[in-house]
Amino acid sequence: MTTARELALHVLQSLETGKQRSDQILHYALQHSVLNRIDRALTTGLVNGVLRYRLQLDFIIGRFYHHNLEKAAPVLKNILRLGAYQILFLSKVPDWAAVNECVKLARKYKGERMSKLVNGVLRKITPENVTLEEWLKGKNAGEQLAVTYSHPQWLVERWIKAYGREKCEATLIYNNQFPSFGFRINRLKRSAEELFSESTMAVVTHEECGIENFFLSKDFSSFEPAVLDGRLSVQNPTQALACLLLNPAPGSKVLDLCAAPGGKATFMAELMNNSGQITAVDRYEQKLAKTESHAEALGITIIRTVAEDARSFTPDIRPDAILLDAPCSGTGVLGRRAELRWKLNPETLLELQILQAELLDHAAELLDEDGILVYATCSIEPEENSQQIYSFLRRHPDFIADPAGESVPELFRQGDEGCGALLTLPGEHPGFDGGFCQRLRKTKG
DSSP states (O other), rough: OOHHHHHHHHHHHHHHOOOOOOHHHHHHHHOOOOHHEEEHHHHHHHHHHHTTTHHHHHHHHHHHHOOOGOOOOHHHHHHHHHHHHHHHHHHTSSSHHHHHHHHHHHHHHHOHHHHHHHHHHHHHHOTTTHHHHHHHHTTTTHHHHHHHHTTOHHHHHHHHHHHHHHHHHHHHHTOOOOOOOEEEEOOTTTTTTHHHHHHHHHOOOOOOSTTTEEEEOOOOOHHHHHHHHTEEOOOHHHHHHHHHHHOOOOOOOEETOTTTTOOHHHHHHTTTTTTTTEHHHHSHHHHHHHHHHHHHHHTTTOOOEESSOOTTTOOOOOEEEEEEEEEEEETTTTOTTTTHHHHHHHHHHHHHHHHHHHHHHHHHHHHHTTEEEEEEESSGGGGGTTTHHHHHHOTTTTTEEOOOOOSEEEEEEHOOHHHHHHHHTSSSSOHHHHHHEEEEEOOOO
């Protein structure tokens, strides 16, 4: 039978070559396993922990591995990472158990000689032998923070330059915490008061977040029935800000570009009291099917899905408002997608900027005069956000930055200075992911 540690190894190995997300691979692996609840939790913790702390683990392992770790076989590196993570981060797992299980995995997948190597390396790694602060003395700030919080150094150095060391470090800390779940109360079915007056909800711990009808909780299972029957949606409150910035009126015609899986489309429909029309465009039919099923559960009838490329789609009627939730680097959500930090590179950032500009230019053509365009990303990179908007406004003199209205809570308008741009850094507001959105108005010709 496959053990919890072996299943974690399989998931990590799948990520080495595949394009699927870790949560998708992990969910599939657990669905097809016979592990009990405790072992399933161990597998999940090992996968997420190794992905979060991979750089730090490799740095530590490299102090005791007397060869070039970068040239080691991926399976050997992942076995060593699993062992080191358990020894250094899981106090409930005895060191001897972590070592023995990893030695067994090395023997099974790499033979007797490699199992002895794994045994020798892991037995030297103990909390007492790891003096990270001492080892990092003399390194520059970028490398120190990169290793300490296990993020790519090039990304850390970008954030230090853009936001300063203090805000950069706060972002790194947030990204390594296990995030809260964000929930949105479906105002078409329940008010917050009605929801939390229900006997099953009244006793569940939750936190207000400063946005009406949104709350945070570490507990998902207690709220799952309400998600399934459409009283709640799972959505981080950062994602709400773009919809509140757009502030679509009941009865209006809204175009949602790059819409799947549809969280923003359904929230806009709730803001519109399910009156008007939302056209949700995305390239992927399978993802749009989720949008449709989610809308049905919420009791929403005004969303029409279209499977087309948002760069070429043309609606029959010019929309009053457009939300462009552009593909981006996702650097604002690295706390939820730990492996993404290892897949990003500067070249990918450049490719995304080109795509974002194309989408913005096409959206500008589609919008009616005096219409509102909101551009949104889950990135905190200036090139994808403020700089992208600056370039757009230079190309499109018929557009102006439009101030955020009172639909956005004042707490999030601080520093906006009337330019209609909202930026949240990860953890800046408790439980909020990072993200950016900009409100633009198309002036009359």
